């Protein structure tokens with residue numbers, strides 16, 4: 188279950204951010220998970236809860252936001268949600284039906300925010 192490793196990295200990132208502010212307490216971490224990242228959000232949440240259980244960070248709330256696959260149309264510049272999940276096929280532009288489109292995002296796993304409580 189590689190979500191455990193990812194959950195660990197997320198927690199580390201949160202702790203690093205918190206350590207920059209003396210006396211601050213880590214409260215929550217938000218992540219953006221792209222549909223193409225291969226990460227199961229429920230498994231990630233579960234792994235995170237297992238990791239923090241019994242530690243000083245056991246109250247930390249993990250907020251995971253699913254991000255769709257986004258494409259950009261090279262002909263009209265429109266960015267849209269591409270419903271096809273295969274990395275090799277693109278849905279045509281809903282604006283002008285062009286197939287001349289490029290991948291924008293959907294494989295990301297980013298920290299969106301770290302919430303700390305300052306004394």
Ligand SMILES: [Zn+2]
Pocket residue numbers: 260261262263264265280281282283284285
């Ligand atoms: Zn278009």
